Amino acid sequence: MIRNAEMIDRFGVLVQKLQEKKYHIEYPFEYAVIISPVKNNKAPIDFTLMAITHGNEVVGLDIACELLQKILNDELKIEFKFALLLGNVEASLQNKRFILSDMNRSMGLKAVKNSEEKRGVLISEHILKRTRYLFDIHQTIEPTKKSFFIFPYTRGSLRFASYLDPKRPVVTHWGKGFSKDGMCTDEFVNKNGGAGISIELGQKGFDDNQTQDGLNLVLRAVEAMNQGTSFSSNAIDQPIYTWSEVVSYPDGDVALNSEIHNFDIYHQGQEFGDANGKKLTAEKGGVVMFPKYVQSGMPKPKELIRFMRLVEHKELP
Ligand SMILES: [Zn+2]
Incomplete structure (x- = not known):
């Protein structure tokens, strides 16, 4: 729990430090940052990295901070429009999945009842609506024998996931939405013309192996975005489940x-x-x-x- 608060603070400090770099930086709301090589506030966001959509699935905090540190150290150049954000900060400070409203059912809500839903609307309206590719980091409640991608099926999402790791299983579904309430993050991005995917890296909690695994996938995405890679020619090899x-x-x-x-x-x-x-x-x-x-x-x-x-x-x- 203390570590959650420390990591959330660290994220806040690191995103402020980005101002020292030669990027154009926007802070659309608390614990969210948009980095671009040039000022172009209206342009779509090429890639969004999201952590703690569920407050106790904390490994994404570590991954986001490691990535920010690499950008600050000039080990990593960003040549596209890149958003990084924390989902349910409030719940994470209590090491809970959510307090009153599940952030992953709060995208695109028309009316809000509490602060979690309010943040959900900020995230969906200001970031996800104009995101081309979303990578949302989750962890499972119970142990898992494998890490896996999970998202509502679209061709674009499947090809993006498969590019990031052609071996990792994909869990998907199509037809009806996942939930009758607000939308999931990936579902919302898909509905707005982007390609959204989520990953379950392992059982919830801080875990160095999961951090390294997730960071490698994010670095692969960043490299692809820097090169303007389209994922359309990617062959699909991994097992797909529904x-x-x-x-x-x-x-x-x-x-x-x-x-x-x-x-x-x-x-x-x-x-x-x-x-x-x-x-x-x-x-x-x-x-x-x-x-x-x-x-x-x-x-x-x-x-x-x-x-x-x-x-x-x-x-x-
Ligand atoms: Zn989750």
Whole structure:
């Protein structure tokens, strides 16, 4: 928790220091900065890096600070319009995912009820609406066997993700939106003509390996932006998954088998938990995603667990 506050402060100090550099710097709102080689305030933002969209998924803070330090040290040149921002600072200071409103369901809201939603509107209106490529850094609640990209499917997002890492699995979905409330960051960018992707780097918390992994991907994106790379000719090789089964959170006494991790495999008919003394079994089964363990006193989530299947390329719209 103290480390969250320290890193948020460090981000604030580093972005202020950018003024010493030969860039044109804009501060559209607190904990957000837009860096460009020339003054051109109206131009689209080529690349946006976002951290702590969920306040306790803190590894992105480390990555953003490492990147800023490289720019300040002149180890990295920025030859495009680049936005860096922190999502839910308020929640991160309490080491919470969110306080009242999930920032990743607060993009493009028409009316706001609290300060998190207010910040969501600032982010979506001032930055994401004019972002060409978005990289939003997340971490999973439970352990994960693999890091993975996750975003609503568009051709552009898939090609961008695949360029950043042609081996890393992609979890995607198409058709209906992810949530009925406000939009996710990547979804909002996609709806506004850009290509938005999110990544789950590993289980939540500070972790040097995850920092290095995420930083390498961001550096690859920066290099591509500096060279004006288009991602259109990129071949897609990695496994792509989508939901085969979404299990709603049952009423009453629910117990998920202990230590179910993301990317575990559960077969059709296999027991994965218990609700009110009755076995819960996988209807279709597949690869586990987002298992939910609720501690007493915590509100009941909408979903208990998801299972995924591999997607064939020809299925993609
Ligand atoms: Zn998240």
